[in-house]
Amino acid sequence: METARAFARIVTNRLSTLLFPPVCVECQSLVSEPGSLCAACWSKVRFIEKPYCPVLGIPFSHDLGAEIMSAEAIADPPPFHRARSVAVYEGAISTMVHQLKYSDRTDLGPWMARWMARAGSELLNECDVIVPVPMHARRFWFRRFNQSAELARNLGRISGKPFEPDALKRIKPTQQQVGLGANERIANVRGAFKVPETQDIKVRGRTVLLVDDVYTTGATVKAAARALLRGGASHVDVLTFGRVLSKELSV
Numbered sequence: 545m546e547t548a549r550a551f552a553r554i555v556t557n558r559l560s561t562l563l564f565p566p567v568c569v570e571c572q573s574l575v576s577e578p579g580s581l582c583a584a585c586w587s588k589v590r591f592i593e594k595p596y597c598p599v600l601g602i603p604f605s606h607d608l609g610a611e612i613m614s615a616e617a618i619a620d621p622p623p624f625h626r627a628r629s630v631a632v633y634e635g636a637i638s639t640m641v642h643q644l645k646y647s648d649r650t651d652l653g654p655w656m657a658r659w660m661a662r663a664g665s666e667l668l669n670e671c672d673v674i675v676p677v678p679m680h681a682r683r684f685w686f687r688r689f690n691q692s693a694e695l696a697r698n699l700g701r702i703s704g705k706p707f708e709p710d711a712l713k714r715i716k717p718t719q720q721q722v723g724l725g726a727n728e729r730i731a732n733v734r735g736a737f738k739v740p741e742t743q744d745i746k747v748r749g750r751t752v753l754l755v756d757d758v759y760t761t762g763a764t765v766k767a768a769a770r771a772l773l774r775g776g777a778s779h780v781d782v783l784t785f786g787r788v789l790s791k792e793l794s795v
């Protein structure tokens with residue numbers, strides 16, 4: 545029975561590959577693996593690699609040594625311990641986020657999570673539990689899909705660490721952050737998250753890896769991290785797929 549099922553799965557996969565050959569997410573040229581990028585689009589991705597600020601994870605133009613923090617991290621220390629992202633949010637990286645979010649391209653989730661596991665390997669190794677940035681129940685009801693939970697679920701599968709989608713709740717229906725200025729974003733998510741009393745056992749005294757699709761100004765993950773710390777988490781690290789860079793840091 546198992547063999548028959550496995551065989552049926554292989555046939556279905558082959559058939560869907562024949563009918564829908566995998567194409568590059570960005571430019572639609574043929575590629576070998578579904579959910580991936582062609583060589584040309586791949587070469588344009590700006591992956592975020594060291595040297596970067598050990599706290600905020602934003603790239604430095606020069607290597608200043610592992611312990612040197614960015615001026616931003618010193619002037620406005622975030623509630624989280626460390627933040628890491630795969631690549632700069634532009635071009636193919638933003639296309640992937642949009643397709644996962646609005647086109648139900650769940651096939652992109654495992655591929656994106658593999659890259660997140662690589663960029664955030666240290667954070668993933670050290671965490672006790674993986675928690676996605678939640679959606680408000682009303683929006684979830686309409687969309688039926690939370691892209692951050694999809695990425696976090698795949699990270700749980702890759703690492704074997706517990707994935708806890710209910711550990712954090714969005715208690716205030718917030719506007720979309722898109723189109724809001726930095727201060728409006730902070731006000732919009734203030735008090736938006738809470739660890740429900742029934743859930744605090746999942747985070748109390750533990751190191752939490754908070755997962756979101758994109759880090760823009762950090763307002764959302766900072767509000768979520770504060771709620772997790774209030775709920776008893778000992779540390780919060782943040783891992784996102786895309787990262788908006790307002791400017792490259794040069795020091």
Ligand SMILES: [Zn+2]
Binds near residue numbers: 568571
């Ligand atoms: Zn391409």
